[in-house]
Amino acid sequence: MSAAAARAVSAAAERAAALTRAARGGDRRALARLLTEVENRTSAGEAALRELYPQAGGAHLVGVTGAPGAGKSTLVAALVSEARNDARPVAVLAVDPSSPITGGAILGDRVRMQLHASDADVFIRSMASRGHAGGLAGTTLGAAAVLDACGFGLVFIETVGTGQSEVEVASVADTTVVVQAPEMGDEVQAIKAGLLEVADLVVVTKGDRPGASRAAAQLRAMLTVGGQHDRAAGDRPRPKRPDVLLVSGLTGSGVAEVLAALDRRAAARDAAPPADGPSAAALARAEAQVGGLLAERVATRLHQPAQAPQWAEVLRAVAKHEVDPYSAADRLLATIGVPGEGA
Amino acid sequence: MSDRPIKVLIAKPGLDGHDRGAKVLARGLRDEGFEVIYTGLRQTPEMVVSAALQEDVDVVGLSILSGAHMTLLPRITDGLRKAGLDDVLVTAGGIIPDDDIPALEKVGVSRVFGPGTTIREVADYIRGNVRPRA
Numbered sequence: 292m293s294a295a296a297a298r299a300v301s302a303a304a305e306r307a308a309a310l311t312r313a314a315r316g317g318d319r320r321a322l323a324r325l326l327t328e329v330e331n332r333t334s335a336g337e338a339a340l341r342e343l344y345p346q347a348g349g350a351h352l353v354g355v356t357g358a359p360g361a362g363k364s365t366l367v368a369a370l371v372s373e374a375r376n377d378a379r380p381v382a383v384l385a386v387d388p389s390s391p392i393t394g395g396a397i398l399g400d401r402v403r404m405q406l407h408a409s410d411a412d413v414f415i416r417s418m419a420s421r422g423h424a425g426g427l428a429g430t431t432l433g434a435a436a437v438l439d440a441c442g443f444g445l446v447f448i449e450t451v452g453t454g455q456s457e458v459e460v461a462s463v464a465d466t467t468v469v470v471q472a473p474e475m476g477d478e479v480q481a482i483k484a485g486l487l488e489v490a491d492l493v494v495v496t497k498g499d500r501p502g503a504s505r506a507a508a509q510l511r512a513m514l515t516v517g518g519q520h521d522r523a524a525g526d527r528p529r530p531k532r533p534d535v536l537l538v539s540g541l542t543g544s545g546v547a548e549v550l551a552a553l554d555r556r557a558a559a560r561d562a563a564p565p566a567d568g569p570s571a572a573a574l575a576r577a578e579a580q581v582g583g584l585l586a587e588r589v590a591t592r593l594h595q596p597a598q599a600p601q602w603a604e605v606l607r608a609v610a611k612h613e614v615d616p617y618s619a620a621d622r623l624l625a626t627i628g629v630p631g632e633g634a
Numbered sequence: 635m636s637d638r639p640i641k642v643l644i645a646k647p648g649l650d651g652h653d654r655g656a657k658v659l660a661r662g663l664r665d666e667g668f669e670v671i672y673t674g675l676r677q678t679p680e681m682v683v684s685a686a687l688q689e690d691v692d693v694v695g696l697s698i699l700s701g702a703h704m705t706l707l708p709r710i711t712d713g714l715r716k717a718g719l720d721d722v723l724v725t726a727g728g729i730i731p732d733d734d735i736p737a738l739e740k741v742g743v744s745r746v747f748g749p750g751t752t753i754r755e756v757a758d759y760i761r762g763n764v765r766p767r768a
Contacts (some may be wrong), residue, residue, distance in 0.1 A: 320718050323690040331638045394639055395664035401685060402674035408681040415688055419639070419669045 300334060307338035314441050315346075319411060322441055326416055329433045340433050343440040348573070350439035350446050351557040354464030356426060356486065359452025361472040362496030364403035365540035366549070367447045371413055372406060373550045374445055380412040382443035384435060386428050388451045389419040396420075400449060414443065425459030426450035429587075432463055432580055445553075453486060461489035463579050465572045466556045468492045468549075469533075473506035482513050490514075490533040492552055498539035511535040592627045601626055639669045640764055642693040643686050645677045647710060650700035655728065659695065662753030668760070679706060683713035686722060692764045695756075696743075699728040704737065711742035721765045727751065 310328070313321035328336030355363050367383055374381045385400035398417035407413035416434065423429040427450060438446050450460045461467040469490035487493065493514065495507040515532050534552060538545035560570055569577070594602075605622055608614040614622075621631025644660045646653055653675050660670045671689050673681065686694050694714070696707060703726065711724055726738065727747040735746045745759055 320687055320690075323688055327690045389639075389669075390664060390667075393665055393667040395667045396639070396669045397660055397664050398669060398671045398689075399674075401671060401689075405673070405677075405681060408678065408684040415685075417671050417689055421639075 303334035304338045307335040307342065310335070311339050311342050314437070315343075317411070317442075319414065322414065322437070323416070325437055326434050329437055330418060330428070330430050332430065336433070340436060343437055347436040347439035350435070350444050351466065351553065351560075352435055352439075352446050352448060352464045352572075352576075353553055354448045354450065354460035354467045355470060356450040356453050356457070356460050356467065357470030358454070358472070361452070361470045362540060363449050363452075363470045364400040366468075366470055366494060366496060366538060366546075367400075367449050368404040368406065369538070369540055369543060369546040370447065370550055370553075371404065373546050375407065375410065375413065378412070379445055380414075380443050381445045381447070382413075382438040383415040383447045383449065384418055384431055384438070385415065385449040386418045386420055386426065386431060386451050389421050391422070394421075414438065420451055424457075426453050426457035427459055427463070429583065432576065432583075458486060458489045459579075462575045463572075465560060465570070466491045466553055468494055468553075470494050470496055471506070471510065472496050473500055473503040487514065487533075488531065491531060491556065492549070493533045493535045494545075494549055495535065495537045496540065498537040498545055499541045503539075504537055507535050507537040589627070589629075593623055598623075598626055639667060640693065640760060641669045641671065641689060641691040642695055642760065643671045643673065643682070643689060643691045644695045644697065645673045645682045645685065646675050646697050647677045647679060647682055647706045648698055648700045648702045649676060650698070651675060652699050653697070655699075656697040659697070659727070659753065659756065663757060663760075666753065666757040668757070679709040679713050682710050683717050683719070686714060686719055687717050691722060693723045693725065693760050696724070696726045697728050698726065698730070701729070703728070703730050704734055707738055707743055708741040715742070723760065723764050725756070725759070727756075 310321050310325045314325050325339055328339060355367055357363050364385065371381045371383065383404065385398070387396055387398045387400060389396045396419035398419060400417055401415060404415050418428045418431060418434065420428045427448070431448060435446050435448060448460060448464055450457065467489050469486055471493060473495060493510055495503060495510065497503055514535060536545055536549050536552065538549060563570065601623065605614065605619045609616055609619045617632070624631045642663055644656050646656050660672045663670050671685065671691065673685050682694065696710065698706065707726060714720065714722055714724065724743050725745045725747065726743050730746050730748070738746060744763060747756060
């Protein structure tokens with residue numbers, strides 16, 4: 292490593308250490324800056340995560356997902372207020388999509404989260420997905436670890452508005468809440484595979500509207516069906532049997548019940564004997580993070596400027612159907628010393 | 635990192651309900667490749683400052699058509715300074731008489747955009763004046 296590069300690394304480490312110390316001491320501006328470093332994948336951000344990761348792991352990470360306009364932000368805002376009644380520090384990471392064309396984004400989840408502007412124990416941060424598919428940003432888990440290590444015991448991760456199958460949040464959150472507005476379709480929608488299947492809790496929003504309780508009843512009937520077969524299923528993967536709760540952001544009814552259901556899950560996790568090892572959610576989160584970083588690091592090495600001519604040549608050959616995509620991938624992997632599948 | 639998108643907070647302080655301009659600008663800046671945090675109507679100065687701080691934005695754009703700009707904008711720039719956010723670029727737009735602009739510039743509003751401003755002008759101004767962040 293050159294002397295200049297070594298200096299840059301130590302400057303980043305110092306910056307990370309200073310921000311980390313201040314953020315853990317309650318400095319919200321330092322926390323905000325730290326999240327920016329993480330989000331921008333700077334070396335200071337990486338250094339901070341290395342330092343903070345051992346301090347994290349205690350928070351209950353609650354994923355909140357559902358279709359655009361279903362009421363995710365309103366529900367999260369109501370849950371934040373409810374948690375603040377017990378003086379618990381709460382953080383929110385709210386992800387909205389980045390434009391695939393310009394890279395720009397409208398991050399609009401704060402519109403529904405206005406109540407706690409002067410409350411230092413509520414921290415809300417918007418994140419643009421920045422090209423990451425699956426409903427989160429590539430750095431959302433890193434940001435959640437920072438908030439966790441800075442004393443936020445309850446962290447809501449609100450996904451982009453999802454369709455039927457963006458289920459990434461379920462593999463990284465401790466608890467996944469699927470938000471469903473009434474009038475979103477008939478009972479067949481409720482038995483389709485995908486998003487509803489990953490719910491630990493289904494929340495039907497807009498409970499003040501006509502038809503809302505009927506929608507909740509339909510979902511309940513369809514999602515809990517077949518429970519008696521679970522015991523006979525042996526080792527086959529079993530569907531979850533989520534509770535279905537009805538809330539109204541307008542009247543506030545049902546919100547306390549949702550928070551209580553979340554707290555019961557956190558308590559169950561915390562009560563599990565240490566001999567059982569990490570929870571399935573924690574293991575899945577570990578796999579997502581390590582796997583994501585591995586892919587990212589391999590991609591970075593593959594895309595070093597020196598490789599550009601090789602890439603161009605391989606892509607041209609594949610485009611002309613002279614080389615198949617599998618051999619092309621193997622050839623590129625070989626450039627960084629990884630033997631390909633066909634080797 | 636040079637390719638990180640510029641983060642802009644678009645907020646409407648005060649009580650007027652005319653947010654078409656703010657929304658059009660938010661949408662236009664999105665198309666210019668900015669990450670735009672939109673907070674909606676009826677923001678108090680405290681809400682604006684708190685959002686700017688938590689989101690760690692580079693720019694705060696304030697839209698105001700109520701005539702209360704001489705009261706609200708200085709409170710916001712003052713709040714930003716007190717929160718340690720003196721490196722954030724503050725711009726304003728809406729209906730603001732020319733005579734008021736020097737006083738607003740004095741309290742830290744770097745630029746006031748009047749009716750007829752194009753989105754490209756705003757975007758170019760931001761790109762040219764946003765302060766480099768560590």
